[in-house]
Amino acid sequence: MTEQTKRGASSALYRAVWRWHFVAGLLILPFVAILAVTGGIYLFKDEINDVAYGPLRFVTPGETARLSPSEITAAALASHPGTLKAYGPPAAANRSAEVKILGADGLKDTIYVNPYDGAVLGSLWDGGAAGSPAMFVVRKLHSLEYVGWLGNRLIEAAAGWMVLLVGTGIFLWLPRGRQTGTVSIKAKRGRPWWRDLHAVTGLYTGLFIVFLAMTGLPWSSVWGGKFYDYAYQLGLGMPDGYWSNTPVSTVPVADAVDRAPWIMEKQPMPLSGVAEGVPQALDNVVATVEKLGIVPGYAISMPNGPEGVFTASVYPDDITDERVIHLDQYTGKVLYDAGLNDLGALGWAAEWGISIHMGQAWGLANQIVLLLACVAMVTLCVSAAVMWWKRRPAGSLGAPQVPVDWRIPRTLLLIAVAAGLFFPLVGLSMLGLAVIEFGIYLAKRNRIQPT
Template sequence: MTQTTPITPPSSGLYRAVWRWHFYAGLIVLPFIILLAVTGGIYLFKDEINTKAYASLRVVEPLQTGFAAPSHITANALDYHNGTLKAYMPAAAPDRAAEVKILGEDGLKDTIFVNPYTAEVLGSQWDSGPSGSPVMWLVRKLHSLEYIGWIGNRIIEAVAGWMVLLVATGVYLWWPRGKKLGVMKVKASKGRPWWRDVHAVTGIYTAGFIVFLAMTGLPWSGVWGKQFYDLSYKTGLGMPDGYWSSYPVSTVPTGEVLDRTPWILEHQPMPQSGAASGIPAGLDQVVQTVENLGVAAGYALNMPSGPTGVFTASVYPDDISQERVVHLDQYTGEVLFDMGLSDLGTLGWMAEWGVSIHMGQAFGLVNQIVLLLACAAMVLMAVSAAVMWWKRRPSGRIGAPEYPQHLRIPRTVFAMAIVAGILFPLVGLSMLVFAVIELGLYLMARPKHA
């Protein structure tokens, strides 16, 4: 009599298929998740770290005399460091230094810190843009993998998409189904079951935060972010209506000129001044105009670039509702464009709020602590997953969940793969690679009949 192999119930086949995808995805993106969580957790406290580490440059004793004129502050900075004035940042608070960005003759840009009351130069630092310091610049570069160019951006995008899929498959695997496992609290006391409970329980409490962090980090990505950016414009839900309809524009993207600009504005062209020659407006006059407009403290005033350039005041404060970009004609000081958060379309508005919360700015210390805990939970889940794998891994084998008895993809998994591929193109591409590998492994592992 020929012995027949028991048929695996559909539910078991689906569970095993989902488990395999969760296993492989987690194993591959695990080191990247740890990198994102650690660097992201540090960057949440960027301002606090910069202020503490560079207090001698950033913190001043408030005086009753009032601030010195911007022209006086920038003149002293230029005397200290020869070059071209690129931007002026008035003191963001009574106990903060003013900052002057100067492009030196060596082609490098430095930030000169100046006491806003006495106009005394406190020192200088290599300009690190929105990161605020060389240390935070390093953290930011590691977080985005910009060190390895465009491929780093694609890797982070794929990892973000897989994080969403890991959460979805993880919730499915977490569902108790009558098993005596940790659901809302850790039940096991030791060994691999304890690590499993820690992984599952931590995941279910932080699933929403992980998805939020992944999705709000995607606008900067090269594939998903570009599609979302284009969609926001095609649907009229990005920039306000009539953007630049009345003024000539350059070919220079705003994101290349400003250290920090609203995400929805980064690829839009800078405007041009009405005349190509004349006497530029005085810095003190322009600063006064910006102050009269009520632009929030902490803004940066970028100098015109070339004879047709404009003055641009931009601010990205902790209170995202005060985000603002103002362009002024460099000769007349006339306001050419004044855009705040409320002027954006729905998708632009949502993206700005999402990015602000992602960076721990929107709700102060509470925002920072909640996301720091989420980052810590991601590290714990990654470590517990690695320990579980190591404990169950047979010697000399990878220890993946068993193959199904028959080469059949459950319809639910197939539908999930299609949806994931549409929503996250790079995830779909990597799924195809996994599928080819899976097919090859199945064909090698299946029994051979004489």
């Protein structure tokens, strides 16, 4: 291959990567912005909830001992009649107890009770793991669940594309001939300043963005579903024998508790041995799980029907203390007790990744680093939009041009196939873009052919 041929091939690859980086970036820009803004807010959900709902969540420690769990839940039920669904003991001396009650209207509320005198401090519509209605909305926006199944898949495709955009962006930044990628903002104004801002931001934060994308994918439908299945089948998630041959229901763990280890969410809830007799008192259940060493901040879900079980679960900032304990509702026998170290390698890794992704693992430092990554993602979106707007001709998309003799470089084709296999929804969107590109190519070729 001659030097001229090599330069031509390199130029074709560069232009093809640039065009796909441009088009894909423009398409997923709004989704990345949504992920970044909502994710940045959700990193501080506990702090926001404490400030916004402080009178409900905090109490002045009393001089007397706390009331028993049965007394606290009785006070909540007297104030808000319904069916007791869960009880959360105070996580600290200055915290209120949380009692979840399903009302006659079919809605579940969280009742906040002073554990020292039984005073009901107020109630909120139950936000589940989000901790409040406001954070529940942020969480749903983050995953676009309000759009239904399509929203989840759009976010999944956007996450996959984010990984590829970082990769293609680094490729475009790499030196070509005498042109070297900038490591600082050198331009003073105009489109070059936005270009430098975009390049430098992506260069220094790319790995963090890839981490956020990859650790968010376990929640997705297609990629996450396959990862879950493979982890389970390989014995690297939750191995067979998970329930120690205990009879199980058709209700998944995720439907019974607010937050469980990700690898356990789809597993069925166990059943109590004999569906008759007198259920254990809540006071006894609390005493049992605390004797087993569950850390503060846990909640106990009530049995779902005569065959259901008591489930104590906690998902603390220190992920090594996460725990799920199932108890037979009649005998109080421990049916299952699982912590982080009971998970398989992939389940263990996924739990650590999710914990860091949510800003929990290393406290404020974790939150600040990921907040900066979210700010960087917004910066990349804004700078990309501004660059596009400044360079686009009137009435045109302004995408980098496809040469008349355009052919798919082999390197790009191999990367596209590999990425499509690893990220199925990215592969599907690639096919759609390829069809459009081929249509543009045919139209351009037909226009230049002599009549």
